[in-house]
Amino acid sequence: MTMLQVRNIETYIQEFHILQGVEFDVPEQEVTVLLGRNGAGKTTTMRSIMGLNPATKGDILFQGESIRELPPHVIAKKGIGYVPEDQDIFSDLTVQENLRVAKRKENEKTEEREKWILELFPDLKIAYTRKGGNLSGGQKQMLSIARALVNETPLLLIDEPSKGLAPIMVEKVMEALNVIKQTTTVLLVEQNFRMASKIGERFYILDEGRTVHHGQMRQLEEDKELRQKYLGIA
Amino acid sequence: MNVNFKKRMLTPDTQHSSTLMDRNTWRKKQPWVFIAICFVMLLLPLFVTQSSMLFLLTNIFILAVFAMSYDILLGYTGIISFGHAMFFGFGAYSVALSLTYIEQAEVALLVALLAGVSFSVIVSFFVGLLSLRLKDTFYALITLAVATIFLVIAEQWRSFTRGDEGFNFTAQVPTELFGFINLIDRQTVYYLAFLFLIVMFLVLRQFIYSPVGRTLQAIRENESRVSALGYSIIRYKLISTIVAGVVASLAGMMYAVSIRFVNPFSTMDVDVTIDALLMVVIGGVGTLYGAIIGAGVIEIASHWLMGMRDVHPIFERWVILFGLVFIMSILFFPAGIVGTVREKWSKRKGKRSSQK
Numbered sequence: 001m002t003m004l005q006v007r008n009i010e011t012y013i014q015e016f017h018i019l020q021g022v023e024f025d026v027p028e029q030e031v032t033v034l035l036g037r038n039g040a041g042k043t044t045t046m047r048s049i050m051g052l053n054p055a056t057k058g059d060i061l062f063q064g065e066s067i068r069e070l071p072p073h074v075i076a077k078k079g080i081g082y083v084p085e086d087q088d089i090f091s092d093l094t095v096q097e098n099l100r101v102a103k104r105k106e107n108e109k110t111e112e113r114e115k116w117i118l119e120l121f122p123d124l125k126i127a128y129t130r131k132g133g134n135l136s137g138g139q140k141q142m143l144s145i146a147r148a149l150v151n152e153t154p155l156l157l158i159d160e161p162s163k164g165l166a167p168i169m170v171e172k173v174m175e176a177l178n179v180i181k182q183t184t185t186v187l188l189v190e191q192n193f194r195m196a197s198k199i200g201e202r203f204y205i206l207d208e209g210r211t212v213h214h215g216q217m218r219q220l221e222e223d224k225e226l227r228q229k230y231l232g233i234a
Numbered sequence: 235m236n237v238n239f240k241k242r243m244l245t246p247d248t249q250h251s252s253t254l255m256d257r258n259t260w261r262k263k264q265p266w267v268f269i270a271i272c273f274v275m276l277l278l279p280l281f282v283t284q285s286s287m288l289f290l291l292t293n294i295f296i297l298a299v300f301a302m303s304y305d306i307l308l309g310y311t312g313i314i315s316f317g318h319a320m321f322f323g324f325g326a327y328s329v330a331l332s333l334t335y336i337e338q339a340e341v342a343l344l345v346a347l348l349a350g351v352s353f354s355v356i357v358s359f360f361v362g363l364l365s366l367r368l369k370d371t372f373y374a375l376i377t378l379a380v381a382t383i384f385l386v387i388a389e390q391w392r393s394f395t396r397g398d399e400g401f402n403f404t405a406q407v408p409t410e411l412f413g414f415i416n417l418i419d420r421q422t423v424y425y426l427a428f429l430f431l432i433v434m435f436l437v438l439r440q441f442i443y444s445p446v447g448r449t450l451q452a453i454r455e456n457e458s459r460v461s462a463l464g465y466s467i468i469r470y471k472l473i474s475t476i477v478a479g480v481v482a483s484l485a486g487m488m489y490a491v492s493i494r495f496v497n498p499f500s501t502m503d504v505d506v507t508i509d510a511l512l513m514v515v516i517g518g519v520g521t522l523y524g525a526i527i528g529a530g531v532i533e534i535a536s537h538w539l540m541g542m543r544d545v546h547p548i549f550e551r552w553v554i555l556f557g558l559v560f561i562m563s564i565l566f567f568p569a570g571i572v573g574t575v576r577e578k579w580s581k582r583k584g585k586r587s588s589q590k
Contacts, residue, residue: 050462076464088459090452092520100445101452102463147463 003028003185009058011048018044020209031186033200040206042189051075081148085159087140091133102147117146138169162192205230288420294533295427296488299434301513301525303481309520311474312454314374317381321479323502325350325486330401330496339408350483358479362472388498400497518570
């Protein structure tokens with residue numbers, strides 16, 4: 001079953017026509033990766049799904065229901081978690097407070113999920129009372145993912161989780177994502193092809209605001225020419 | 235390898251753990267500092283018998299509450315208002331009008347409380363609803379416009395508000411409220427204002443540490459992120475503006491009880507809002523007790539500079555000097571008094587622990 005369907009969406013940021021026909025499907029219980037060079041429209045696609053940069057044309061269906069015209073807070077409540085590219089930690093709040101804000105409601109379920117998250121990211125457990133602004137880059141990334149997961153989240157959108165992280169932190173985040181994908185459908189934007197290929201099952205390539213290619217991740221790993229053409233990597 | 239550097243390599247989190255320890259020690263000490271300050275303030279009227287000094291301190295307590303209400307908007311939600319004084323004016327006028335037009339003092343004050351609070355809730359709700367959906371700058375401009383409308387109404391509706399001459403209702407202020415409270419007695423008003431400050435401080439502190447308060451702080455930091463976490467931004471901003479409006483209105487009521495006189499310009503003018511803004515900025519934005527310190531500094535400084543007029547003619551222009559002091563303090567202490575002290579404190583402790 002398809003969790004998310006993005007149908008030929010077009011998005012403007014001010015007068016700039018950023019997305020000019022993006023379409024893809026995110027099947028349930030899989031990791032779908034959006035690839036493309038810088039400026040291809042990957043982040044705008046994520047923000048359009050969340051309603052932060054609403055698409056002006058096309059449609060976005062989540063579990064069969066159109067969400068294109070909904071405000072971000074309603075989309076989030078429907079069960080889409082979003083981990084933005086720049087993490088956006090609330091730097092004046094502690095790790096605990098960041099998680100509390102993310103919970104919306106405190107009940108047994110969210111308590112249990114928080115426990116699970118702290119087991120998944122032991123670094124956050126250690127830094128529990130520390131302010132967001134005092135965390136390392138890796139810890140911020142973990143907290144950003146943790147915040148998106150603390151509620152029931154059937155679909156998780158993650159934008160470049162390895163960006164700016166030390167290799168050891170990338171490994172930790174990757175390990176966590178491998179656990180998360182067992183219970184959650186993931187749409188991942190990732191420039192680090194090694195990480196993307198280890199986690200992802202299928203891919204879509206965006207170029208100049210359009211979907212230009214898609215397939216199974218295995219195929220892309222084997223197709224040097226395609227990687228060179230659209231991603232600029234051998 | 236340098237020994238200190240080695241130590242730091244082995245304990246990379248020393249600085250953090252020390253600041254955390256400082257914060258914890260400070261938190262443990264906080265109630266005692268609070269009790270000590272309360273104790274001094276309670277004993278003060280026994281030693282300070284000058285009516286003008288008690289009046290100044292009473293004013294500081296009341297304006298501190300008004301400044302705290304502004305801090306909820308600016309410091310904890312990131313909204314700037316240029317018309318916040320209108321809520322202060324609603325409170326002040328509700329007391330003045332009630333005491334003037336209603337004979338029994340207890341009933342008059344109850345009516346004033348209900349009228350001031352409900353009017354503030356309604357106005358802050360509709361002004362917020364109109365403007366907060368757009369950019370926050372619209373809120374600043376719309377509050378200024380609405381405050382100006384109420385200022386003009388207070389000024390022009392002479393038959394009801396007595397226009398810009400205002401109300402002097404000393405004769406109506408009760409001397410035996412509930413049979414024992416004399417609101418003419420300066421010492422009694424001092425204690426009432428102090429109690430008012432303590433209660434409002436504790437209530438607002440509780441508010442900022444509540445889930446709503448935390449969400450507001452998160453909104454201040456990153457609105458779109460909070461929205462993507464599933465919160466309706468407008469709803470939370472409305473809560474903030476209503477809380478700030480009601481608290482400002484309560485401060486206005488207390489102000490009217492203390493001063494026994496209201497006119498449009500001393501309660502609703504944009505200058506009154508700017509004063510609150512300065513108190514918050516000088517004391518430290520988003521700290522709550524910074525607003526109390528800011529109110530103290532500004533009131534004492536203006537009182538002192540005004541008194542200096544007799545010493546030298548240059549102090550006739552004390553407002554200009556006052557302005558210069560503000561500019562300097564904002565340039566050199568952008569985090570305000572509380573913010574700067576906090577920064578210095580944690581830096582000093584951080585240095586100390588890394589030297590160990």
